[in-house]
Amino acid sequence: MAFPKEAIELRDAGIKDPILVFDPFEKENALICQKYSLIATVFDKKHIDILKEKNNSANKTKVHIKVDTGMNRLGIDYDKAYEFIKYVSNQKEFLIDGVYTHFAEADSKDKTFTLLQLKRFKELIAKLKSEKIKLGLLHAANSGAMLDLPETYFDMVRCGITLYGYYPSLETSESIKLKPVMSILSNVTTAKKVKPGETISYGRRFKVKNETKIISVPVGYADGYRRGLTNKAQAIIKGKLFNQVGTVTMDRIMFDIGNSNVKIGDKVVLLGNDKKQSVTAWDWAKILDTIPYEITCGIAKRLPRVYE
């Protein structure tokens, strides 16, 4: 998990498996990690000091050590990591439960830099192992590496976007067959006939050419249905695709259904499949010039989640 707050949600939902928190270690997290049995990521002596100060249990504190091999975001630099990991291994209150790194461009076709990161990580691990330092679980692979570089697997992989059934980019292989698992479903709440020349929504960015029926759906940009999708996205109703029309508003969007037999209450698939049609996070990402990651994690909390 990125943050302890998210891990608490999982614990509250009854998840008992080990949870690793990626967030750099701050004081307020120490007690949360203890209370909820979360494993902290550490990469600085100050993280160890905080944990020592706050730990009031007799058990050893499990930590994973993050090594920066080239992402330059979080972790101890690979050329300083040997000393740090040795230092942690000598702390009797601590158990090194894992050592990991993160790749900057494993989803690119060109794997040169990923292989350099891997080399840096492997050399470090070999040096530590030669001194019999216990390192716990070694991990590095994100989705791109999981698809294309089995040599990065070590003891486990940390895949994110592939869990949603999406490839991380258009450049990886499809060595594992995926299909999207998240849908955004809503219903038709209003329907009206609109005459030629009339315009739809704020800014009047859609003009009706021929008389048509316009329906509205109670989802808007406050839910993560981004305003940039205006006049460009589609949704599926009864297995047929319809165009979104008029500016996406905060709480509502409109679709042009022509003279189709769509009724109030009918299911609207904003994202997902219905019969032979599909709307994917890639469709939205292309319109919005972004990646599926930003779509899947941009769906607001206001939309209730249903897990099947």
Ligand SMILES: Cc1ncc(COP(=O)(O)O)c(C=O)c1O
């Ligand atoms: C530390 C770390 N590990 C794993 C992942 C998962 O990456 P992906 O979604 O590309 O599989 C992320 C995502 O950003 C990450 O920050």
